[in-house]
Amino acid sequence: MALSDLFARLRKDQDADAGTADPLVHPTKALGRFLAALGTRQQRVLLDLGPGGSNITFFGGEIGCKIFVEDLSKDIDRHVNQAKVERLPTFLDRRFQQESETIDGILCWDIFDYLERGAAERLALQLTRVLRPNGVLLAFFSTADPRSAMRPTYTRHIVIDRAHLEYRPYAAARAKQRPLLNRDIQRLFEPLRITDNFLLKTNLREVLFRKAAAAAVTPSAAVAAEG
Amino acid sequence: MPTGPDVQSHQGGTSTAPPPETRHQRVRDNVHIGKSVIIKGELNGSEDLTIEGHVDGKIELKDHVLTIGSNGKVKAQVFVKALIVIGEVNGNITASDRVEIRDGGSVDGDIVSPRVAIAEGAHFRGSVDMQRKAGQAAQAAPPPRSGVQPAPQAQTAAQVAQPVAR
Numbered sequence: 001m002a003l004s005d006l007f008a009r010l011r012k013d014q015d016a017d018a019g020t021a022d023p024l025v026h027p028t029k030a031l032g033r034f035l036a037a038l039g040t041r042q043q044r045v046l047l048d049l050g051p052g053g054s055n056i057t058f059f060g061g062e063i064g065c066k067i068f069v070e071d072l073s074k075d076i077d078r079h080v081n082q083a084k085v086e087r088l089p090t091f092l093d094r095r096f097q098q099e100s101e102t103i104d105g106i107l108c109w110d111i112f113d114y115l116e117r118g119a120a121e122r123l124a125l126q127l128t129r130v131l132r133p134n135g136v137l138l139a140f141f142s143t144a145d146p147r148s149a150m151r152p153t154y155t156r157h158i159v160i161d162r163a164h165l166e167y168r169p170y171a172a173a174r175a176k177q178r179p180l181l182n183r184d185i186q187r188l189f190e191p192l193r194i195t196d197n198f199l200l201k202t203n204l205r206e207v208l209f210r211k212a213a214a215a216a217v218t219p220s221a222a223v224a225a226e227g
Numbered sequence: 228m229p230t231g232p233d234v235q236s237h238q239g240g241t242s243t244a245p246p247p248e249t250r251h252q253r254v255r256d257n258v259h260i261g262k263s264v265i266i267k268g269e270l271n272g273s274e275d276l277t278i279e280g281h282v283d284g285k286i287e288l289k290d291h292v293l294t295i296g297s298n299g300k301v302k303a304q305v306f307v308k309a310l311i312v313i314g315e316v317n318g319n320i321t322a323s324d325r326v327e328i329r330d331g332g333s334v335d336g337d338i339v340s341p342r343v344a345i346a347e348g349a350h351f352r353g354s355v356d357m358q359r360k361a362g363q364a365a366q367a368a369p370p371p372r373s374g375v376q377p378a379p380q381a382q383t384a385a386q387v388a389q390p391v392a393r
């Protein structure tokens with residue numbers, strides 16, 4: 001490949017990263033991978049932790065998934081407004097009524113940015129529980145200092161297409177917490193495995209996790225287990 | 228030509244207006260349950276319905292549009308052609324055509340419908356299934372959330388049970 005072709009391709013990638021003319025629309029690299037990882041299984045089930053129904057038409061209509069909408073931002077706001085933030089971890093232990101290993105894909109968006117360590121660990125544990133073997137989880141993590149924000153906001157992530165999201169801010173009762181480091185993110189979701197990790201120009205880290213397929217029970221393993 | 232007060236109030240006298248019979252029918256085909264009315268039981272009907280009061284039980288309007296007005300509070304399993312929510316619904320919804328939750332509207336329950344629109348500012352908690360046909364889904368409807376029990380079947384079509392003035 002000629003050097004000029006290489007630079008042309010690089011420029012094209014940069015233009016794509018810059019997004020469209022709309023300042024609220026940003027490129028996403030992980031969403032396409034998330035959708036591809038969901039596969040083509042019938043009756044796929046998604047869990048969306050974002051505000052009610054922003055993406056029902058996209059995921060329900062176009063992708064054909066059943067979607068559980070569980071808006072955690074409202075729960076966080078309620079605990080903050082009632083000065084009961086310390087009860088959030090216990091609350092998250094009981095928050096999800098779904099059966100274990102019944103969800104094909106989980107859209108966390110950036111909800112983990114608003115949780116302190118203890119609550120984040122409990123939430124990650126619950127999400128890992130409900131995720132099917134081979135299921136995928138998409139989460140965004142801010143890398144920016146939360147103190148730079150003038151007033152706290154959540155972000156409504158609206159899917160424009162597989163490569164673009166619209167970030168629509170709305171008022172929050174709580175600011176983002178200290179950004180998580182890469183290894184903290186990895187440990188938080190163990191035993192899920194990180195399959196894709198993109199650092200965007202928007203100071204956002206898009207991370208795609210996958211739960212390992214259920215281990216096949218070999219005859220020797222079965223014998224060892226019985227013994 | 229009908230001469231009742233409903234018809235007369237809609238006679239505009241312009242040449243483009245529909246005939247009085249049609250307008251009369253349109254008025255009669257949308258039943259309104261006022262905000263002072265509480266209904267406990269099963270609600271069946273063959274007309275479009277707007278609820279501004281409270282309904283607790285089960286609602287079936289399989290070929291018609293149900294609108295839950297801004298004062299309306301429904302704790303019921305709902306089987307309709309189309310549902311528009313501006314008030315509150317607590318229970319599972321099956322709609323053969325569409326469900327719209329408008330700004331300020333609130334739904335706690337599972338929705339089965341081929342088309343679902345949830346406006347910004349609306350509250351929704353539950354699941355949305357746009358994949359299955361509503362008819363199939365009605366047969367295999369999941370158990371209701373929040374303790375909503377199906378009401379005893381005691382009414383005939385277009386009847387309501389024990390309206391209570393508050």
